[in-house]
Each structure stands twice: as C-alpha cells, then as structure tokens.
Amino acid sequence: MSAKLKDILGPVLPGEELEQLVASYDVVGDIAIIIIPDELSHRQGLIGEALLANNNKLRVVAKRVGNYNGEFRTIVLEVIAGERRKETLVTEFGVRLQLNVETTYFSVRSGTERKRIASLVLPRESVLVMFSGVGPYPLIIAKHSNAKKVVGIEKNPLAHEYALKNLQLNRKINNVRFLLGDAGRLTTLLAERFERIVMPLPTMADTFLPVSLEMLGPKGGYIHYYEMAKTGSFAGAVSKIKKACEDANRKLLSSAITRCGHCGPKTYRICVDALVSEKIK
Ligand SMILES: C[S@@+](CC[C@H](N)C(=O)[O-])C[C@H]1O[C@@H](n2cnc3c(N)ncnc32)[C@H](O)[C@@H]1O
CATH class of the missing domain: 3.30.300.110 (Met-10+ protein-like domains)
Structure with missing residues (x-):
C-alpha cells in the first residue's frame, strides 16, 4: 500500500x-x-x-x-x-487528452514511455501508431519531435472519437491524422509507408508483426514492439521479431529492450526498439 x-x-x-x-x-x-x-x-x-x-x-x-x-x-x-x-481531462507533457475512463483504454502509467518514444523520432520522419486509442502516442510524438507526419489507427469507435476531439484540443499540432479501422487491414487502407511504427498492444502485438513489416518503408526503419514478458524471457520478444523479419524478407539489424511497466509478479511491459532492414530481394 x-x-x-x-x-x-x-x-x-x-x-x-x-x-x-x-x-x-x-x-x-x-x-x-x-x-x-x-x-x-x-x-x-x-x-x-x-x-x-x-x-x-x-x-x-x-x-x-x-x-x-x-x-x-x-x-x-x-x-x-x-x-x-467517467469522463475527464488529462494533461500529459503539455498535451491535453479528453477521455472516458470506462469506454476507452488509457494508462497514465505509460506517459514516460510515450515521451521516450517521441525522443527517438528523427526530424522529418513519418510515424505510424497502430492501436492509437484516444491519441496519446501520436499527439505526444507530434508535440515533442520534428516528425513530418504521424498517423494513428484505432478500432474502438469511442476511442477514435476522442482522438479526433483531442486533435482539436491541441490546436498547434497539425501533422497528425487519425483513422478508424482495424490495424490488421492497414495494407488495404493506406498506400503510404512509414519510417517508424509503434505497436502499443502488449497482449497480442505479435499477431500484427506481418502487417507492421508491410507498412514499414522499403528502406527499413524502426518498430517499437510491446509485449508483457516474465523476467528471464524478454529475449522471446526479440526472437518473434527476428522470425517475422525473415518471413517478410527483411533482417533485424539491432534491438534494445526497455522495461516500461510492471504488470504482475515478475511480469513487465517491455518495449523492443527494433531496427529493421530494407526488403531483401
Ligand atoms: C493497450 S491499448 C493502447 C491505447 C493507446 N495507444 C494508449 O497508449 O493509451 C490498445 C488499443 O488498441 C485498440 N485495438 C485493439 N485491436 C485493434 C485493431 N485490430 N486495430 C486497431 N486498434 C485496435 C484497442 O481498442 C485499444 O484502444
């Protein structure tokens, strides 16, 4: 306590x-x-x-x-x-977020992690946030980096509605777009490709790795992959990314693991920052 x-x-x-x-x-x-x-x-x-x-x-x-x-x-x-x-207004690193704590997912505990990702974004990068919820990752990235554009996709219509409202609440941010839809169908929804992709769905992000690797630009880039993992088995997440890269004719060039949340006995929310190669012919 x-x-x-x-x-x-x-x-x-x-x-x-x-x-x-x-x-x-x-x-x-x-x-x-x-x-x-x-x-x-x-x-x-x-x-x-x-x-x-x-x-x-x-x-x-x-x-x-x-x-x-x-x-x-x-x-x-x-x-x-x-x-x-059950509706409230949160301010996170200067970004205003309105949300309903029951009908949408939002974790105050991930604020520092969102800011960490924003700090990694390079000037003029294009960023895709799969599973964008009420919009915290895209808006924090847009506010705290010099990204060219940030696109978020979310399947929960109520969360998406808040994301659109939150874009209006943060008037100075003008390089963010929110889509309502299934991230699993992204290749049919969007023709553009991205230099950095954030995957904050720790319960089942692995099933979305193939589509994420399709959405990554031909020259490669970064994937931030989240998972819940027990102490001692963090490397399992890296193996999944490596295998998915091979299946997609790409290579995992490097990976770094960050522990970004505690979710049970010896269980952590981890993020793998994965640098992925161009497509190998
Ligand atoms: C763990 S929450 C993260 C939300 C937000 N990124 C945040 O940090 O607050 C995962 C989100 O993914 C959404 N989601 C689940 N499956 C999805 C799918 N197939 N396509 C798009 N969004 C999905 C959920 O509705 C939820 O809002």
Whole structure:
C-alpha cells in the first residue's frame, strides 16, 4: 500500500481492513481509480469520501469491477464517491487528452514511455501508431519531435472519437491524422509507408508483426514492439521479431529492450526498439 493511501485511510479503517487494501490507485485527470476487495465493499463509500477529502484535485472516485479485457482493453468501473461521471481531462507533457475512463483504454502509467518514444523520432520522419486509442502516442510524438507526419489507427469507435476531439484540443499540432479501422487491414487502407511504427498492444502485438513489416518503408526503419514478458524471457520478444523479419524478407539489424511497466509478479511491459532492414530481394 502506498504510504499516502495508508495515511489517508488510517484514521478511517480498522487495522485488519487497512491491511486488505490494494497497494495503490491511479489518478486519471480528476478521477481516482481504485481496487476495492470484495471484503471491503461495505466500506467503499467511506474510502471514496476519504480520498476526495484528502485530494482537492479529485472530483470522482471509481472502483474497478473486473479487469481490462476484450479487444478494446476496457474495464467496467463503478463510481463510489463524488460526481457521477467517467469522463475527464488529462494533461500529459503539455498535451491535453479528453477521455472516458470506462469506454476507452488509457494508462497514465505509460506517459514516460510515450515521451521516450517521441525522443527517438528523427526530424522529418513519418510515424505510424497502430492501436492509437484516444491519441496519446501520436499527439505526444507530434508535440515533442520534428516528425513530418504521424498517423494513428484505432478500432474502438469511442476511442477514435476522442482522438479526433483531442486533435482539436491541441490546436498547434497539425501533422497528425487519425483513422478508424482495424490495424490488421492497414495494407488495404493506406498506400503510404512509414519510417517508424509503434505497436502499443502488449497482449497480442505479435499477431500484427506481418502487417507492421508491410507498412514499414522499403528502406527499413524502426518498430517499437510491446509485449508483457516474465523476467528471464524478454529475449522471446526479440526472437518473434527476428522470425517475422525473415518471413517478410527483411533482417533485424539491432534491438534494445526497455522495461516500461510492471504488470504482475515478475511480469513487465517491455518495449523492443527494433531496427529493421530494407526488403531483401
Ligand atoms: C493497450 S491499448 C493502447 C491505447 C493507446 N495507444 C494508449 O497508449 O493509451 C490498445 C488499443 O488498441 C485498440 N485495438 C485493439 N485491436 C485493434 C485493431 N485490430 N486495430 C486497431 N486498434 C485496435 C484497442 O481498442 C485499444 O484502444
């Protein structure tokens, strides 16, 4: 449990109940998202009100009902205190993002990783973000690099709607385009090719490697490939990319692994920055 949560709830809950609380909670804009174990559900109103009373930036406290799942990686949430809404506004490295925390996927914990990717983008590069959600990667890349253009594709229509709104919210950004569609069909949707491709779908990015390698320009470039991997098996992700490159008549020239999130016991969200060759005839 984070010291802060313990401090906040210490005066409110008996010791044994305090121990049952889950370690931390996320804050997305002005919404706190918390896990409340079933044994504590009779205390949820009290917990929610205590959080609101201790953080004057919070307006809503919602509890997770289940886990992130389905194709759109969304999660059911129940508001337990504050205003009855699930929409909020987040500012990430100077980019404004409006979103609904229940109907769209957005992780505040990936902000630093998005900024890291933006810092790798070279001047005048064309960048494709598969699985762009409400638009954080494309907008952060556009704001913090000198990319020529950034294209995002997203299948969840509600997330795509927010991405379009977010483009309007960030008026100075004028080199981003959002498409609604299935990234698996990109070769039929877009004739253009890209010098850098970001693949933030850690649950099943491997199945999209063939299309990603088709969307990479003929001269090659970078693929940022995300996966959930256990300590000691990070190299498995690199092997998948190597094999996909061979199948696509390309070579994996180099790879670097970054650990960019913790998602379970000894399990991490990793990103492989893969430099891929031109097509070999
Ligand atoms: C892990 S989320 C990442 C969202 C966003 N990039 C971010 O960092 O907040 C993955 C996203 O991929 C979308 N998605 C899943 N399958 C897809 C597909 N076949 N084509 C396009 N988007 C897809 C989901 O709806 C979800 O928004």
